[in-house]
Amino acid sequence: MGSVQSARGQHEQAAELLERAVAIRTAVLGPEHPRTAVSLCNLGSVRNAQGQYPRALELMHRAQRIQAAAFAEQPHQDLALTHQSLANVYHNQGQHAQALEHYEQALRVLEATLGELHPSTAATHSNMANVYTDQGQRAQALHEYTQALAIQRAALGEQDAGVGLILYNLGNTHLGLGELDRALERLTQALAVQQQALGELHADMASTHDGLGIVLFRQGRHTLALEHLDKALELKRRVLGPEHPAVATSLTNLANLRLAQSQPEQAEELLQEALRVYTAAHGCAADHPRAAPVYITLGTLCQQRGRLGEAQQHFSTALRLRQAAAAGGQHNLDTVAVLQSLGSVYAAQRQFAQAMECQTQVLATRTAALGPEHLDVAASHTSLGELYGMQNQSERAVEHLTKALSIQRACLGEGLHLASALPLERLASVYYDLKQPEQALEHWRQALAIYRARVGAQHPRIAVVLHFMGHTLLSCGRGAESVEHHTQALAVRQAALGEQHAETASSHNDLASAFFQLRRFPEALEHFKQALLVFQAKLGPHHPHTLSVHKNIAVVHFNMGETQLGNEQLLQAQGPTAALSPEQLAQLLQKQQAAQQPQQQGKQQPPPPPPP
Numbered sequence: 001m002g003s004v005q006s007a008r009g010q011h012e013q014a015a016e017l018l019e020r021a022v023a024i025r026t027a028v029l030g031p032e033h034p035r036t037a038v039s040l041c042n043l044g045s046v047r048n049a050q051g052q053y054p055r056a057l058e059l060m061h062r063a064q065r066i067q068a069a070a071f072a073e074q075p076h077q078d079l080a081l082t083h084q085s086l087a088n089v090y091h092n093q094g095q096h097a098q099a100l101e102h103y104e105q106a107l108r109v110l111e112a113t114l115g116e117l118h119p120s121t122a123a124t125h126s127n128m129a130n131v132y133t134d135q136g137q138r139a140q141a142l143h144e145y146t147q148a149l150a151i152q153r154a155a156l157g158e159q160d161a162g163v164g165l166i167l168y169n170l171g172n173t174h175l176g177l178g179e180l181d182r183a184l185e186r187l188t189q190a191l192a193v194q195q196q197a198l199g200e201l202h203a204d205m206a207s208t209h210d211g212l213g214i215v216l217f218r219q220g221r222h223t224l225a226l227e228h229l230d231k232a233l234e235l236k237r238r239v240l241g242p243e244h245p246a247v248a249t250s251l252t253n254l255a256n257l258r259l260a261q262s263q264p265e266q267a268e269e270l271l272q273e274a275l276r277v278y279t280a281a282h283g284c285a286a287d288h289p290r291a292a293p294v295y296i297t298l299g300t301l302c303q304q305r306g307r308l309g310e311a312q313q314h315f316s317t318a319l320r321l322r323q324a325a326a327a328g329g330q331h332n333l334d335t336v337a338v339l340q341s342l343g344s345v346y347a348a349q350r351q352f353a354q355a356m357e358c359q360t361q362v363l364a365t366r367t368a369a370l371g372p373e374h375l376d377v378a379a380s381h382t383s384l385g386e387l388y389g390m391q392n393q394s395e396r397a398v399e400h401l402t403k404a405l406s407i408q409r410a411c412l413g414e415g416l417h418l419a420s421a422l423p424l425e426r427l428a429s430v431y432y433d434l435k436q437p438e439q440a441l442e443h444w445r446q447a448l449a450i451y452r453a454r455v456g457a458q459h460p461r462i463a464v465v466l467h468f469m470g471h472t473l474l475s476c477g478r479g480a481e482s483v484e485h486h487t488q489a490l491a492v493r494q495a496a497l498g499e500q501h502a503e504t505a506s507s508h509n510d511l512a513s514a515f516f517q518l519r520r521f522p523e524a525l526e527h528f529k530q531a532l533l534v535f536q537a538k539l540g541p542h543h544p545h546t547l548s549v550h551k552n553i554a555v556v557h558f559n560m561g562e563t564q565l566g567n568e569q570l571l572q573a574q575g576p577t578a579a580l581s582p583e584q585l586a587q588l589l590q591k592q593q594a595a596q597q598p599q600q601q602g603k604q605q606p607p608p609p610p611p612p
Contacts, residue, residue, distance in 0.1 A: 011050045011281070018043040034078060037066035041082045048089045050282060051289045053325065060086045080109035080120070087127065092289070093325050094332035096135050103128045119162055122151035126166055129173075135369065136333065136376045138177055145170045161204065164193035168208050175211070178418035180219055180454060187211045203246065206235035210253055217257050220459030220496055229254050245281050245290055248274040252293050259301055260460070262502055271298050289325035292318040292338070299341060308349050315342040333369055333376070336362040340383055347387055359383050375419055378407035382423045389430045401427045416453040424450070425465065437472050444469045463492040463507065470510055479517040486511040502545070505534035509549060516552075521560050528553045547573045 022043055025036040044059035060082060067079040087102035107124045114120055129144035149166045156162060171186035191208045198205060213228035233250040240246055251274035258267035274294045282288040299314035315338055322335040331339070343358030363380040370376055385400035404423040412419065428443035448465045455461065470485035490507035497504055512527035528549055535546040550573035557566035 011046050015043065015046045015050070018046060032066050032069070034067055034070045034076075037063040037070075037082070038078060040066075041078075041085050044089070045085050048085070048092060051092075051325070053089055053093050056089045057086070060089065075109045075112045077110070077113050077120075080106040080113070080124075083109065084124065084127065087131075091127075091131055091134070094134075094322075094334050095326075096131050099131045100128060103131065117151055117154050119152060119155050122148040122155065122162065122166070125151065126169060129169065133173060133176065134333065136366075136374055137370075138173055141173050142170070145173060159193055159196050161194060161197040164190045164197060164208070165204060167193060168204070168211060171211055171215070175215055175218070178454070180215055180418070183215045184212070184219075187215060201235065201239055203236065203239050206232045206239065206246070206250070209235065210250060213253060213257070217260065219455050220461070221456070222257065222261055222496065225257055226254075229257060243277055243280040245278060248277040248281075248291070248294065251277065252297055255297050255301075259297070259304065261497065264301055264305055267301055268298075271301070287321075289321045292321040292325075295321070296338060296341060299345070303341075303345055303348065308345055311345045312342065312349075315345060331361060331365045333366065336365045340380070343383065343387070347390055350390075352387070352391055355387055356384075359387055373407055373410050375408065375411050378404040378411070378419065378423070381407065382426060385423065385430075386426050389426065389433065392433070394430055394434055397430045398427065401430070416450045418450060418454040421447045421450040421454075421461075425468075428468065432468075432472055437476050440472055441469060444472070458492055458495045460493065460496045460503070463489040463496070463503070466492065467507065467510060470514065474514055474517060477517075479514055482514040483511065483518065486514050500534055500537065502534065502538045505531040505538070505545075508534070509545075509552070512552065512556075516556060516559075519559075521556050525553065525556045525560075528556060 018039060021039045022036065025033065025039050029035055040059045040063040044056040044063065047053075047056040047059065063082050064079070064086065067076065067082055070076075071079050083102040083106035087099040087106065090096075090099040090102065103124055107121065107128075110118065110121045110124060125144045125148035129141040129148065132138070132141040132144060145166055149163065149170065152160060152162045152166055167186050167190035171183045171190060174180075174183035174186060187208060191205070191212065194202065194205050194208055209228040209232035213225045213232060216222075216225035216228065229250065233247065233254065236244060236247045236250055251270045255267040255270040255274070258264070258270065271294055275291065278288055278291045278294065282290075295314045295318035299311045299318065302308070302311035302314060319335060319338040319342060322338055323331075326332045326335055339358050340362045343355045343362070346352070346355035346358060359380065363377065363384060366374065366377045366380050381400040381404035385397045385404065388394075388397035388400060401423045405420055405427075408417060408420050408423075424443045424447040428440045428447065431437075431439035431443065444465050448462065448469070451459055451462045451465065466485045466489035470482045470489065473479075473485060474482040486507060490504065490511055493501065493504040493507050508527040508531035512524040512531065515521075515524035515527065532546065532549045532553065535543060535549055539545055550569045554566040554569035554573060557563070557569060
């Protein structure tokens with residue numbers, strides 16, 4: 001009964017029942033009986049689910065000692081289950097070596113008691129693959145999952161639910177490698193198997209819908225992604241209950257999608273609901289390690305909205321939770337992933353010393369854990385390169401970004417790899433700042449080719465690269481080419497985000513600026529007005545972007561000889577003007593009519609879109 005309640009997320013009630021079971025078995029069978037050990041291990045699993053890792057380890061090691069003595073002469077499956085449970089706790093704490101050690105011991109016992117071609121053996125291979133995945137050793141993970149898949153198919157056939165689960169894990173591994181098409185293929189196979197084996201109402205189906213939603217999100221196919229993520233949330237609520245922690249995971253995934261769609265209000269509502277779910281399941285959400293992803297996404301949201309103090313607070317909470325789960329509070333691969341985000345917030349606040357300390361620690365930890373030639377190490381070099389670029393230390397920036405590309409090519413080989421797009425973008429920005437536009441354009445062209453090959457022609461990230469290429473061409477006086485690139489960026493955003501989106505409005509503003517340079521004033525005016533309508537609706541009449549477009553429209557009118565219309569737009573560009581006298585207004589208009597050049601949105605480094 002206790003295990004059933006635990007599976008439903010009712011961990012405290014489960015713990016009470018299992019404490020009673022331990023007491024009864026101790027009294028009736030004795031403290032060293034194997035069945036007492038089973039109850040101790042079950043109780044430890046509940047404490048693990050509650051994030052009480054030291055207590056979980058204490059209970060499970062007691063169970064292991066009892067079983068090791070009882071089954072010294074003949075291996076027993078219960079000992080394998082205890083080793084697996086211990087491995088789960090160590091895995092949750094980020095102690096990967098200890099987790100693998102216990103999984104390997106479990107595997108030896110299972111092969112001796114059940115045979116090599118048994119579903120439990122396949123499950124242990126899958127668990128080992130999960131650890132390798134968290135270590136960033138995806139090649140080993142693929143090997144273990146492939147072994148697990150072969151065993152599961154041999155033991156139970158192609159349409160077994162366990163086959164579906166392994167296909168799901170293989171899909172996630174390909175996702176981690178940036179192999180989106182392969183990930184989509186595996187996850188689609190998983191969904192088909194699970195529909196046949198489990199029916200529509202099952203928690204595993206929900207996880208696979210989550211995975212498909214994330215892949216489609218990465219591909220920029222937001223409408224399809226939303227369908228799968230909504231389905232995952234619906235299934236989890238129906239099957240597991242509205243206050244199960246897995247529901248919070250789906251809410252966080254949906255929040256990431258809404259954030260990518262520039263719907264921060266909806267994203268924040270989803271994240272607050274996720275925190276309420278964790279609070280209902282575990283008590284204070286800020287005290288439970290599994291709530292860390294919610295705080296990470298909240299930090300990302302606040303950072304994107306310019307609420308940097310709040311972002312720092314959320315990332316710090318996530319870091320504290322990850323450190324609490326880690327052995328001795330030391331940095332591991334889970335903690336430094338948050339530390340990298342915290343460093344980016346420090347950088348955005350121009351607190352470069354703190355940012356450098358964070359990113360240097362991330363690089364050192366990843367290099368020590370993964371070796372110098374690893375994709376995650378390359379990501380750290382990219383972050384450091386960006387940080388040096390922000391400080392105008394161009395030589396160091398180029399050094400780290402070039403190193404990142406070198407590692408990626410060593411790991412992935414030559415070709416159009418998604419992981420290489422971001423360092424190419426960052427290098428392009430460095431060369432732009434060095435006033436080397438041809439070098440900048442060449443690196444943006446390479447990034448653009450990767451995105452088109454790997455995520456499709458309508459992904460929003462393509463519009464970002466086209467924007468920067470158009471901006472660079474315009475700064476070189478190449479207005480016709482700038483118009484071409486901004487027109488393409490606008491088409492991508494209209495298709496991916498819709499006409500009533502702030503980023504689509506930004507593309508209208510960019511295109512209008514290019515038309516202005518070509519002295520094609522009617523076309524410039526048309527696109528500035530399109531931008532204005534969206535900014536007014538989405539950002540409000542007094543937002544800096546809205547006021548900037550008013551000023552741009554005024555400049556076009558002045559150049560067309562329409563002084564009165566230009567003056568009207570300049571007045572609106574000032575926002576509330578009740579405090580200005582007529583004389584002050586006249587002086588303001590006279591001063592601003594002199595600057596007859598439209599304003600583009602400032603060139604700034606866009607962060608990569610956060611994954612769900």
